[in-house]
Amino acid sequence: MRTAAFALSFVFLAGCTQIDTGNVGVGRAFGVVSSEALPPGHYTTVFDSVDEITTKEVSFPVYDLNPKSKDNLTLKDLDVDVYYKTTPGMIPGLYIKYQGDYLQHSDIVENGNDVGVVGYNRVLRAAREATYTAVSKFNATTMHTQRPEIAAEIQKLLQAELDSSDKGAFTVTSINVRNLLTDPAIEAAIRDQVAADQEVIRKQKEVQIAQAEADRLRAQAQGEADANQILAASLTDRVMQLRMAEIQRDTIIQSAKAGNTIISGNVTPVITTGQ
Known part of the structure; x- marks a missing residue:
């Protein structure tokens, strides 16, 4: 028992x-x-x-892609990370629809857990296609400066593709462009372009500094000219007053000599000097 x-x-x-x-x-x-x-x-x-x-966010890498750019150049290597979630209420339906597409998280990423992930291969295929389409919209020579724009385009295209077959089932939360390598010849062209861009920026900065210095000197010269003009006007008036005073002084001195009478304006002379 x-x-x-x-x-x-x-x-x-x-x-x-x-x-x-x-x-x-x-x-x-x-x-x-x-x-x-x-x-x-x-x-x-x-x-x-x-x-x-799992209904938590799942991430997985997509390695060794070789998409073509807008200018028809093939990238040497492109790696992206995909982050997405699955809607809890739709998981049973996805489980039935994708019966052969059920894996454990540890099968997808290193050091993953034993929780199941449904529809992984569906998302992976769509992510690869979205990446190739997105990259074809960008030029290879400027692509290295446009990682955020490329990631946003991949996310938009991937979400649209997943919604086309399973509306609302998957939500693409983020895309990270982790590695982007163009052909070595293109890399050299990119370096040359970056150097040229930096030289242009340096020259523009020099022109701005020179222009600012010229403006400063021009303003300083104008200020000095204005000051000189004001000073000249002031000095002219004072010089004239001084000259008049000197003339009056000389007149008085001459008038004060023996035998001369001092006359001030229209006043009748009141002082007569020696005979």
């Missing part, structure tokens, strides 16, 4: 499945997949099974 109870307990415990937070479960009973996603919790799976599938 105890043996039977122990065996039953062992079977019961062995048939328990736990769904962690951030994941959902997809139940199967006698080969039939449940249409409802199971929320996090503990489930008894003696007569059926439950697969735990």
Whole structure:
């Protein structure tokens, strides 16, 4: 009796499945997949099974791509990282639709966990196509400065492609252009162009500095000219006053000599000097 109870307990415990937070479960009973996603919790799976599938953000790399640019040049290497999420309520339907496309996270990335990922190969194929299409819209010689724009274009195209077959099932959260290598000859041309651009910027800076110095000297010269003009006007008035004073002084001196009478304006002379 105890043996039977122990065996039953062992079977019961062995048939328990736990769904962690951030994941959902997809139940199967006698080969039939449940249409409802199971929320996090503990489930008894003696007569059926439950697969735990993540709803968290999943990332995976896409390596060794060789797309062509807008100017018809083939890139030597392009690597991107794709980040996406799966809508929890749509996971059972995706599980059925992509029955052969169910992997564990550890099968996708190094050091991944044992939680399931559904539709991975569907997203991977679409990501490759989106990358090739996106890169074809950019010139190879300027592509190294446009990584954010390329990533945004890949994300837009990938989201549109996934929505075309599974509307609302997948959300592309981010794209990272991690490695972008053009042909060595193009790399040399890019370096030459960067050097030329830097030389142009340096020359423009020199012109701006020279222009600013010229403006400063011009303003300084104008200020000095204005000051000289004001000073000249002031000095002219004072010189004239001084000259008049000197003339009056000389007149008085001459008038003060013997035999001369001092006359001031229209006043009748009142002083007569010696005979």
